[in-house]
Amino acid sequence: MHHTIMATKHHSNSVLAPERAKTKPPRMYKVVLFNDDYTTMDFVIEVLQRFFEMNRERALQIMLKVHNEGSAVCGVYSKDVAETKVAQVSEFAQQHGHPLRCGMEES
Numbered sequence: 001m002h003h004t005i006m007a008t009k010h011h012s013n014s015v016l017a018p019e020r021a022k023t024k025p026p027r028m029y030k031v032v033l034f035n036d037d038y039t040t041m042d043f044v045i046e047v048l049q050r051f052f053e054m055n056r057e058r059a060l061q062i063m064l065k066v067h068n069e070g071s072a073v074c075g076v077y078s079k080d081v082a083e084t085k086v087a088q089v090s091e092f093a094q095q096h097g098h099p100l101r102c103g104m105e106e107s
Contacts, residue, residue: 028107029082030073031089033066039093039100041067047100048074051088076107 031052033044041063048059052074065072077085082104093100 026078028076029079029104030076030107031082031085032071032073032103032105033062033089034071034101034103035066035069036099036101039098043093043096043098044100047089047092051085051092074102 033047044063044066045056045059048054048062049056052059052062054062062072062074075085076082086102086104089100089102093102
C-alpha cells in the first residue's frame, strides 16, 4: 500500500510539470524606428510622444539615437500591441508625407 501512494504522488507531479510549461510568458516584440534622409527630427519627436507616450526629453534622446545609429527601439510590447503601433506610425507618417519606417522584431 505504501508503494501505491508513492506511485500516485509521482504521477501527480508528472501531470503538474506540463501545466507549468503552458504558462510561459507571451513573446514580446521591440518596435523600432529607422533613420532616413527626409523625415524631420521634429516629426520623429512628435511620433514618439504621440504613439509611445514619451515626454519631450525622452523622445529627443530616442530621436537622436535613430539619427546617429540608424535605428532605435521605441518600446517592447506584446505582438498585438507592437503590430498596432507599427501600423499607426506607418499610417501617420504616410499621411504627413514622411518616409519614416517603423518595424518590429522579436525581443
